[in-house]
Amino acid sequence: MFTRRQALLGVVAAGAAAAALPRTASAAAARATEAEIAALARETVTLVAPPFVHAHEQVARSGPKVVEFTMTIEEKPVVIDDEGTVLQGMTFDGSIPGPMMVVHDGDYVELTLVNPGSNSMPHNIDFHAATGALGGGALTLINPGEQVKLRFKATRAGTFVYHCAPEGPMIPWHVVSGMSGTIMILPRDGLKNEKGEPLAYDRIFYIGENDFYIPRDADGNFKTYESHGDSYADTLEVMKGLVPTHVVFNGAKGSLTGDKAMRARVGETVLIVHCQANRDTRPHLIGGHGDYVWEAGKFANPPARNLETWFIRGGSAGAALYTFLQPGVYAYVNHNLIEAVELGATAHFLVEGEWNDDLMKQVEAPGPIPTH
Numbered sequence: 001m002f003t004r005r006q007a008l009l010g011v012v013a014a015g016a017a018a019a020a021l022p023r024t025a026s027a028a029a030a031r032a033t034e035a036e037i038a039a040l041a042r043e044t045v046t047l048v049a050p051p052f053v054h055a056h057e058q059v060a061r062s063g064p065k066v067v068e069f070t071m072t073i074e075e076k077p078v079v080i081d082d083e084g085t086v087l088q089g090m091t092f093d094g095s096i097p098g099p100m101m102v103v104h105d106g107d108y109v110e111l112t113l114v115n116p117g118s119n120s121m122p123h124n125i126d127f128h129a130a131t132g133a134l135g136g137g138a139l140t141l142i143n144p145g146e147q148v149k150l151r152f153k154a155t156r157a158g159t160f161v162y163h164c165a166p167e168g169p170m171i172p173w174h175v176v177s178g179m180s181g182t183i184m185i186l187p188r189d190g191l192k193n194e195k196g197e198p199l200a201y202d203r204i205f206y207i208g209e210n211d212f213y214i215p216r217d218a219d220g221n222f223k224t225y226e227s228h229g230d231s232y233a234d235t236l237e238v239m240k241g242l243v244p245t246h247v248v249f250n251g252a253k254g255s256l257t258g259d260k261a262m263r264a265r266v267g268e269t270v271l272i273v274h275c276q277a278n279r280d281t282r283p284h285l286i287g288g289h290g291d292y293v294w295e296a297g298k299f300a301n302p303p304a305r306n307l308e309t310w311f312i313r314g315g316s317a318g319a320a321l322y323t324f325l326q327p328g329v330y331a332y333v334n335h336n337l338i339e340a341v342e343l344g345a346t347a348h349f350l351v352e353g354e355w356n357d358d359l360m361k362q363v364e365a366p367g368p369i370p371t372h
């Protein structure tokens with residue numbers, strides 16, 4: 001027998017060398033032909049804006065299919081706080097973050113990406129879930145007035161970031177202007193706990209966290225610009241300081257609080273997917289927990305149990321499963337509390353149902369300290 005080293009040194013014939021290499025070729029062995037892919041069932045999915053997610057099966061009821069999505073890139077000003085501060089935003093499908101796509105492991109994602117003539121810049125999409133060609137970025141760069149269609153096979157189950165990555169300094173600028181989102185690739189037989197037993201959710205919410213870098217004028221007020229191009233040089237200077245002016249959920253401070261709180265009922269199990277394409281964060285549900293948490297978001301790894309706070313690496317999306325046990329308003333925050341309270345990274349869950357005194361009770365209401 002020849003060794004791998006011999007194979008790499010070209011001591012043996014190329015065919016034999018390939019056979020001697022580690023077996024990383026399972027996907028290649030299962031390589032489908034265009035005819036086979038063309039014979040698969042197709043499904044067209046209409047995307048919905050976050051924090052909601054399009055309807056989907058948790059356990060796939062049929063074999064692999066081709067799932068068609070369309071996203072239109074929209075460059076537009078976006079108000080990002082209650083003081084009217086304007087971001088020269090760039091969006092996938094009009095929302096920050098871009099909508100979540102859901103497929104199953106083994107499905108094909110077929111995305112039509114549209115860059116309307118009303119936009120001013122080239123854009124593309126890099127799927128962290130995809131293999132090759134810069135995640136599809138090298139095959140999807142389109143000018144205003146163009147569209148492109150990319151197909152990739154979903155081969156790794158998990159929650160993954162997608163983002164625009166045109167080139168050089170355009171990459172971070174487009175990302176911190178709003179161009180990121182999430183795809184969730186579910187195992188065909190659904191989510192599992194650490195023992196391999198099935199897990200399911202009653203509701204799913206999708207939270208995208210963004211760090212924004214808005215320039216200020218000499219008086220310290222946020223500046224407003226006529227166009228993306230006008231804002232670029234000043235914005236780049238703020239970006240290079242690495243201190244965001246805003247850290248928000250779903251594109252703006254307060255976008256998921258008060259009337260816009262996410263809703264659930266006691267006893268319901270909620271899957272919370274959290275993505276951050278550019279910067280580390282640490283979600284925490286105040287008064288609740290992460291029953292099962294895929295911090296790194298990849299379902300081949302067993303979930304961690306009973307977490308208080310979980311870590312989302314910049315450039316990834318994680319998932320936490322929680323069954324609400326008490327009613328009330330829960331704040332869901334980035335537990336850098338300065339970012340949560342001062343910069344905007346706070347959301348609310350409004351949970352209805354019956355209070356459980358066994359879990360918590362105010363035994364005595366606040367009152368004067370006894371003098372005896």
Ligand SMILES: [Cu+2]
Nearest residue numbers: 123124164174
């Ligand atoms: Cu872009």
